[in-house]
Amino acid sequence: MEKENPKMEQIVSLCKRRGFAWQGSEIYGGLGAVWHFGPLGVEMKNAIKRHWWATFVTRRNDIVGVEGAVLMHPTVWKASGHLESFTDLLVECKKCHRRFRKDHLQSGKFIGGKATEPMQCPDCDSKDWTAPKDFNLMFKTFVGPVEDEASKTYLRPETAQSMFTDFKLVLDSSRQKIPFGIAQIGKSFRNEITTGDFFFRSREFEIAEIEYFVKPGDDEKKFGEWLDLWKKFYLDLGISENKLREYEHPKESLSHYSKRTVDIEYKFPFGWSELAGVANRTDYDLSQHEKFSKKDLHYFDEQTGEKYIPYVIEPTMGIERIMMVAIVDGYKVSDGSDAREKGEVVLGLSPVIVPIQVGVFPLIKKDKLPEIAREIAEKLLQRRIRSFYDEAGSIGRRYRRQDEIGTPWCVTVDFDTLKDDSVTIRDRDTLKQERVKIEEIENYIFAKLNLS
């Protein structure tokens, strides 16, 4: 078994063929940098979101969830600084008139296209550019039946702002005390100038964010704790440690709201790229919203009698990027040295985020084997274990189909089952087969999932 560095073409091909992801609006030639997720992709995304939510919201007493809207009042973006500062420098090729991000051209790496000389047009090779101008990455739209400046607003480029604007509403309804966090997973939109690398850099994506409110002075310590928890999240999913690194943003290139930002990067086939980040947003956002809304957003500490605007540590990650790093990192091809044939693909995904946790097969389609297998699959579903019944093709072929999509366990109902009420459970990684009583399958799987 080789753990190779897969090429992006292999990943793209697997994702499309097996229904993880494909280009949006494909029958119309696609819409740039917008992706759709197929039957397995949506199950995997749902599993990732549930796992993230369970880890950081449900199983912590100090974090509550919210769901803000994509459409917010335009003053939100004025107060947050996005209207002025959420921009990239855009330049236009004077020869072919295509537009690019200046920093991408300067780095000599045009994302999603061919590598070129710094500041050379990837399309026509010209080096003649217009003067750079600020391009705001927020999508614009109009709310209500009149299309004018007053009705103009933007699709949110991050979910964070609703957690600041609703800070007091959450505080009043949830009885939380500082330090505490508000978490959100939601669609966000960025009108990227240059896009690419499959669904790595999309114009529409889901982001998972926490705004963790602390007393000023406690922010630097809490920053370190969150950075550790953030790295742990990827390591617990089995992502290769030697392909993860931290990137500390230099002071001079920090976002307008940030005192410190550290990204977690992964070594993708297209280079080191950002998976997640932790930022110290200080009291910037709450202070700005207090100023623009003229509402009091101070926190009153009942124990000390102090009133202050909390500092905010913001750990964020992209849901689709979790999906992509798991698939890229887990992609393995057999070299024939194990029980697999050379060339067979295994997706070594963590059992908590796989689309299917247990494949359930009758050895053949007769003698009640299908009925028993279906019943097992249904029972597992009732206990929230993602099972999938399959009776099509040889048993070997069914194993291979599940290996390729990362299914960690396959249960096979055979003729012995009729005598001993037991089944065979095959492990994706070790290829070992164990004999387990039907009534024990559920506990066996829960134990493997480390949940018992």
Next chain:
Amino acid sequence: MEKENPKMEQIVSLCKRRGFAWQGSEIYGGLGAVWHFGPLGVEMKNAIKRHWWATFVTRRNDIVGVEGAVLMHPTVWKASGHLESFTDLLVECKKCHRRFRKDHLQSGKFIGGKATEPMQCPDCDSKDWTAPKDFNLMFKTFVGPVEDEASKTYLRPETAQSMFTDFKLVLDSSRQKIPFGIAQIGKSFRNEITTGDFFFRSREFEIAEIEYFVKPGDDEKKFGEWLDLWKKFYLDLGISENKLREYEHPKESLSHYSKRTVDIEYKFPFGWSELAGVANRTDYDLSQHEKFSKKDLHYFDEQTGEKYIPYVIEPTMGIERIMMVAIVDGYKVSDGSDAREKGEVVLGLSPVIVPIQVGVFPLIKKDKLPEIAREIAEKLLQRRIRSFYDEAGSIGRRYRRQDEIGTPWCVTVDFDTLKDDSVTIRDRDTLKQERVKIEEIENYIFAKLNLS
């Protein structure tokens, strides 16, 4: 206990105070008809989505899920007919210049505002209107760094279209055969002219849709089956049958794609209103996309050798409307005739969609009771039962807090627990208390949830 018809003010107040829902961008005076969901609201929405998905996708072999994008290629909306036909007739008051939907003014009921005479302005009482004109309800935006006609597209007003454009991609990757369905839950956006009734009619909402593909000729029978399943969904959630009715759209007012549409309506405090619908979209959408994309979207039936464009039955429901009907229908106030005090509120929600399924309390905060209670809460979470640990205030107060948000069971750890390893489980509806062994709590709850 009275099961009263609550006033919307009571619902709105409860929702805000306990963190179910409040207006979006509230600190800036709100953004019209856009809502945010608080800590309990997001848990309830997540539970609703999981329940819907489990019912119609995971536990059926003939339906697979997908996740399309909000942003699609503009030709999608041309082909689907939305660009031309997804409009309301808009009129403007010549005196105060406010704009309204003509049909709302004609019915004499301006949604979200005061009732008026037909065609009388709800704001200034004038009856002088501009000629009606078509107003397209899709939000407009621009994709990419150039703002022109070519880059103009729309936020999806429904999720359906990606299930038609990706029909072949799903078919190829999922091995489904007709009849089968594609399901999706996702954000949709409609730039409603008049809005209101709390989060009932919002500009941004989540919709759950199935496109069920059948052989032409099988459509009318399948329509009936889906309508039955759709009603059953609400009845299984415990919604009052006498407040549900069907509304058959008259032929002359059917949407441009529909052969037949039936809505399921509920008698809300603001009148009979649509919860859900089933439409027979025929082969309209697939034919249109075939025509505009010039791709073959015919289905090939391997068994009969026939090639045809499938007919589509489309059952849909709004996620936030499931939430609202459950809260409105479940809202009860004690008249003092039961063990509760007059005026105490109980939310009679189905255990599958409540934000919290089990409250876990130590009777008091000493002698290891908190540790035992925390451990029970954690164990339940591990088995995917939504538990919540609470130690604040008297036990009676903690029960009332849980009653008001619909928590069906409360587990109390008391001094006897130290001796007999048992706890008291209180039922929200019967108010009965049962003594249950700690190790049996999980099975007790699963049995109640009808999942064992």
